[in-house]
Amino acid sequence: MWIVNKLLWLLLLWGGFAVNLYAQQMEVKDFRKLSRPWLGKRTYSIDKKSATLDFFTEEEGFTFLADAKIPVEPQAGEGCITLLLPHKTRFVQVNHPKHGTLVWKVPKKYLKRKKHYQAVLQVCSADEEFRLKEQWVVFRISPRNAMVRVDSTLVSTRNGEASFYLPLGKHPYKVESPFYRAVEDSFSLDETARKVIELELQPVYSYLTVSAPWEEAEILVDGNRIGSGEATSGRLMAGNHRVEVIHDSGLACCRYVSLGEVEKKHVVFVAKDFSVPDRKVIFAAEENRIADSIPSDSAVVSSVVPVDDSVRLAAPVRIMTPAPDISILLNREVIGTGEWQGELPFGDYALQTRKDSLESTVTWLSVRDNRMKEINLAVPQIAYGMLNIQSNVTDAEVWVNEEKKGYTPCIVKYLPAGIRCKVTLRKYGYKEVSEYIIPPKNNIMDITIRLKKK
Incomplete structure (x- = not known):
């Protein structure tokens, strides 16, 4: 038993x-x-x-x-x-x-x-070897504000670095940043070690220097003022750019300039570039004696007038806006509200609308014959900018003008350019920090705000 x-x-x-x-x-x-x-x-x-x-x-x-x-x-x-x-x-x-x-x-x-x-x-099975199914990949990129897309995930780099925890195997990626050449490639992850990808994007921006024959002449590139007399633009992408020189509140000359990648070009305007074909012209800034001969409805819009008043070199023009309370700008001068009708001498004119400190994009009017010209202008619009907001603390709440926009690090889009906004970071256990920022026009600004523990 x-x-x-x-x-x-x-x-x-x-x-x-x-x-x-x-x-x-x-x-x-x-x-x-x-x-x-x-x-x-x-x-x-x-x-x-x-x-x-x-x-x-x-x-x-x-x-x-x-x-x-x-x-x-x-x-x-x-x-x-x-x-x-x-x-x-x-x-x-x-x-x-x-x-x-x-x-x-x-x-x-x-x-x-x-x-x-x-x-x-x-x-963990006793008869099977344990294998990793996912692995880290770390991107180290210059410039520091680049955007990284891996598979279908898009993130902004934080201080030039971005990390992903991905399944083993092959993954496509794309790295891009404004004014730099984008890089597209792929990488493979295995279980041996994390993968580090270091990239230095090649710049493709160009610069344009413009010289005018008068020190007081305003210089604009693509509708943006860059200075007077002689000035150099900011970063420009390769392609065609419109260059204007405005003298004595009138559009004096305009031309298109082609820029290649990483090119620095110097454009020089001389006095003869400002003449109008097939007629003799003079500038009011150089001779005041013609002031009495300028018609009252055109004196505010053009500084170029014919010497021989017997030759009719003007055309009837009607300019309309979407609403009666919107101002009409011709060569940056207000000539009416809602609608304007009159005659303009032959030449090129920059038309815009304005309301409550907002302006529309430029509409160009070319007067070359005596036929009636009718122009419908657009509504004044806001120019926008972007903020790339980073911090020493991740996942801090980002508030712009007391409106929650996301968590650090993040990019805030569609902020009115040139208008000061309040950026606030909040996170439990840290002191709230606020800064006042003016977003740039059609560009991105890097902002780093540090949080301190309570």
């Missing part, structure tokens, strides 16, 4: 050893309870009658028992299994047909209803 009892004990011990051996193939790690931010909204779901537990795992085929006796139906998600467990569950039994059974004791006593928990359910 004692031999039979001894055999039974041996069988029980072997069964317990086998269960523990299987249990070693599964492990629960990184258990935590989700908590709501202080004075913030809950960002996770809860169940009023049950405790919610997320197991992160890539395996399938699990079954679960609460306190080793109550079956629990798992809700499968992408890389996650969600369990609704009874209140005060102390143990969770995990069963798998291949990896065996694991009885996991809940840390800190038990699971409570209306609470949400998370943990990693790690599976």
